[in-house]
Amino acid sequence: MRYDSILNFTRTVLHELNIHTFVDDLPLKWDDKYDMQLRNNLFNSRIFEDSTFFISNKDFFVPNTISFLTDSFYCEYIGLLLPETDPVKGLLIGPFSTDIFTTGRIKELCNCLCPSKEAYELLGRYYSTIPSGISENWLKALLRSLASELWETPENYVAKFFKNEQPFPTEYGKVPVQNSPEIVKVIEDRYEAENAIMKFISQGNWALAEKYLNENPTLVLNQRIPDTLRDTKNYMIIANTLFRKAAQFGHVHPMYLDELSAKFAARIEESASTRKTQELYREMIKKYCLLVQSYSVRNYSPTMQKIINYIFTNLTNDLSLNTVAQALSLNASYLSTRFKKETGTTLTSYVNNRRIEQSLYFFNTTALPIQDIANMCGISDVNYFTRIFKKKMQMTPREYRAMIQGNS
Structure with a gap:
């Protein structure tokens, strides 16, 4: 297709933000991958197998139209009918949220949607893996660039907005729920990232740590308390402890570890914004690596x-x-x-x-x-x-x- 380059670029950019994209044949039939298996895990059934995706395809995938949908779980999707495809294909983007899924927001949604404790816990973990706080203006600018290639000029397309009020099945919450592979993978990836960073610190290898951070910039953390800043600080305190222990495994004397750890603990508490607090993450890794480089006695008798x-x-x-x-x-x-x-x-x-x-x-x-x-x-x-x-x-x-x- 003549627009393959811009389409691939758009999907790559969205992938970097952990936003899923799918190019599938139309009419789009339900597939568990579209919602990271949320509905199947909640309802433990195949009730969506033969249904169309969220709403009627004829309304959602329309020529020269960017369709925006908020589903019953308050997650957002975008749909575009791709021209010049045979068989006819559509681009589906999502799930994501332009809202920020703070602990308070997640609790509000779970209270509204969940009749069971098991479903409540699953939804909470699901929301913590959804890319949230996505800039609406930035997203629309990206889509305008794509649309100008799909339909040649900006004047040749329109935007439509949908809200799906689809009722939940009667068996909702009556069966055991289980985590989707995507949710499990997010948790596994976080622990794998922590292990990798600790290994680099114990070796004093800032070059590899920096390379790893640049290649894996997004670390999904499940917010655990309503105060977002306090929650971020708590994670940084945990990271400070992990990094200190990693440097100790690198045979650095506790005197130096304690001094650096105390300095970072004070700076974490003094941070006035989540951005400032998160900036400390990379700095802590670098400083602990340099500490190992300077003071490790690993190679001595x-x-x-x-x-x-x-x-x-x-x-x-x-x-x-x-x-x-x-x-x-x-x-x-x-x-x-x-x-x-x-x-x-x-x-x-x-x-x-x-x-x-x-x-x-x-x-x-x-x-x-x-x-x-x-x-x-x-x-x-x-x-x-x-x-x-x-x-x-x-x-x-x-x-x-x-x-x-x-x-x-």
Whole structure:
């Protein structure tokens, strides 16, 4: 067909929003796929098998017409008769909702529709999987682009609106209901996504985590309490805990995990909108990955893990070879040899590098004097601090501060 490209593009865009599309022969006969098996699971029967879809095909699929339908479950569909097809085919889009299915809205609909607890629970899960809050203006703009290719000019088509008041069968709610494969898959996908993200964090692999997030941007979460912002915050608190545990599996010392987790907990609570709260999701994943990259001791022997963790947690104290050896009840010569073998550097060089890395945090987040920053990193001699800072950063602390201030 001459309009295949725009049709495929439209379906791809809608698919990215988890909105189903179907191109099927007309007249359209009932198929459980059209409502993700909701009616069949609710009524546990084939009463719709021989009926037309929602309303009469002759009214819904009309040449040069975009038909909008709200069904008995307050879900929305769009129908278009595709020209130049043999046999005649129609494009069906849905289900979706331009309304936002908050917990309060879902409860209102379930109370209106459900005579049984089992049906109530099924409908609640069904609504949580339906794409909701879809911008009506955006959707109409997309359809206008498609219509201009189907019928050549915008003036050549009209829009019709339908509300289906189809009564429910008498056996509604009298039989056990079961979740549809689509609902089950949504739940499975969410858990699979959490497992994948936790694996990337435990490896400190932000590159793969970012790639996964870009390829799987939509995470369907079932709203559990009426307050949408509070509900979103609760999910972010859960995510913060999962990510912290994943980083712990990556062998990061609890001191660093606790510090980062506490910072994110505070930011989650301070968020004033769901958008701001949701933006933290990606940032949390990135920061926990970077934490694993910087502080994981996974690749070291148990003895070396103890040594490095001791260094991490005592950067402001005396970390000379003899002091560390005495604190950990190790022979100083053995410690020195083992450290060089596993890290490729001396203990003194390693400590100095960690202290300079710590100082970069203070330079980027505070306006403290250089002497104070040196002291906070365990170096009381500012001249010595300047010397090792320049060796690592190829510039003095003063030059580094001027550089970051110039970029701010």
